[in-house]
Amino acid sequence: MSKGALLLATPHETIDYIGFAKLAAKLVEKHLDIETHIHVGEARPGNTRAFRWHNNETVTVPWYNSDRTLAYDLSPYDETLLIDVDYLTFNDNLKQYFGSANEFLCYDRVWDVTSTNSFQHDQRMTRAGHPMLWATVVYFRKCDLAYNIFEMMKNVQANWRYYAKFWGFTAGKYRNDFSLTIAHQLMNGYTSGTYFNHPLGSLSTMDTIYSANGDELRIRYQDGDKYNAVKLKGVNLHCMNKACLQDPEIYGALDAYATQG
Amino acid sequence: MTGLSSPVILSYMTLETFEQFARQRLDHNRQRLALKEQQEQRLTITYDGGQFKVTVELMSLLATWPADELLYLVDNYDNPVKITDACDMLIHCRQRWYEVMNNWHNQHEELKKVRRVEQL
Numbered sequence: 372m373s374k375g376a377l378l379l380a381t382p383h384e385t386i387d388y389i390g391f392a393k394l395a396a397k398l399v400e401k402h403l404d405i406e407t408h409i410h411v412g413e414a415r416p417g418n419t420r421a422f423r424w425h426n427n428e429t430v431t432v433p434w435y436n437s438d439r440t441l442a443y444d445l446s447p448y449d450e451t452l453l454i455d456v457d458y459l460t461f462n463d464n465l466k467q468y469f470g471s472a473n474e475f476l477c478y479d480r481v482w483d484v485t486s487t488n489s490f491q492h493d494q495r496m497t498r499a500g501h502p503m504l505w506a507t508v509v510y511f512r513k514c515d516l517a518y519n520i521f522e523m524m525k526n527v528q529a530n531w532r533y534y535a536k537f538w539g540f541t542a543g544k545y546r547n548d549f550s551l552t553i554a555h556q557l558m559n560g561y562t563s564g565t566y567f568n569h570p571l572g573s574l575s576t577m578d579t580i581y582s583a584n585g586d587e588l589r590i591r592y593q594d595g596d597k598y599n600a601v602k603l604k605g606v607n608l609h610c611m612n613k614a615c616l617q618d619p620e621i622y623g624a625l626d627a628y629a630t631q632g
Numbered sequence: 633m634t635g636l637s638s639p640v641i642l643s644y645m646t647l648e649t650f651e652q653f654a655r656q657r658l659d660h661n662r663q664r665l666a667l668k669e670q671q672e673q674r675l676t677i678t679y680d681g682g683q684f685k686v687t688v689e690l691m692s693l694l695a696t697w698p699a700d701e702l703l704y705l706v707d708n709y710d711n712p713v714k715i716t717d718a719c720d721m722l723i724h725c726r727q728r729w730y731e732v733m734n735n736w737h738n739q740h741e742e743l744k745k746v747r748r749v750e751q752l
Contacts, residue, residue: 467678486662568708569673606670
């Protein structure tokens with residue numbers, strides 16, 4: 372059984388998704404000891420996303436997120452770990468899922484590493500309060516369940532406005548987390564499925580990595596009108612603050628760590 | 633009728649120092665929480681195709697299970713798993729337990745020594 376990580380990146384005008392993918396892939400290889408495959412997709416305009424960074428700058432940029440539904444078709448592996456390019460692997464927790472009896476796993480909980488509840492509005496996705504799943508990291512085996520979930524995601528993507536109306540959420544930009552939640556629920560026979568047994572460690576766009584040294588990250592976060600810090604060591608992190616990842620000093624330190632033996 | 637109230641003992645602490653102290657406590661508590669979360673994530677092992685959380689209860693059960701008796705356990709995903717060797721599984725559990733708890737303890741001790749998280 373072949374196993375590996377799949378990363379989907381798209382060339383972008385202002386955000387270096389390809390550079391992030393290379394870094395994320397190196398970290399996966401270092402800690403999980405599996406192959407990686409970076410698929411560089413085509414930039415298809417249409418979706419946009421507004422980011423508010425830690426310095427209070429707000430930018431609206433194109434958002435190329437339509438390839439995720441193709442992950443099953445694109446993956447060259449029997450067992451795949453599909454990860455976002457801004458997901459930084461610092462331990463081998465995810466290694467244990469390979470070779471297990473699970474067919475499809477994703478995160479159903481998020482952990483704000485700053486404990487400031489930054490993701491309180493991302494816990495539920497519809498007016499009725501349906502719990503939201505995260506498409507950031509997905510483990511799947513080539514099997515009927517995974518195939519059907521990704522095919523269903525394509526259907527949701529193609530009929531976004533219909534599903535938005537039917538499920539009761541605003542049909543703004545297409546979002547893979549929503550699409551995955553719907554597909555996962557339906558293909559599991561209208562029940563909840565299986566999830567990673569720990570929450571997804573995440574850093575919001577407003578918080579920043581201000582220093583990186585080996586597998587140790589120092590996070591600066593705003594708490595009211597003051598700034599506080601938290602230290603993480605060996606923690607996998609979904610770093611939604613792309614601006615801080617693009618900082619040459621931070622990127623350089625992470626890349627040096629990922630490259631060293 | 634009540635008598636005179638006892639004199640107020642003036643504190644040298646100002647509201648600012650109270651606030652600073654409270655913030656430091658909050659800071660520490662958040663760091664403790666982060667530490668707990670990151671360490672608990674590592675307290676799992678895969679064995680005989682199942683995934684198990686390493687707990688004191690699991691280790692106690694494995695330690696007392698007769699070597700010649702079959703053992704079935706329910707894993708984290710509610711799959712019943714046939715355990716081929718309870719003694720060997722216990723060794724794996726203890727190794728993981730020691731590794732995680734040792735690291736957790738060291739980081740916790742380090743945290744206790746500092747006043748602000750930035751000093752870590």
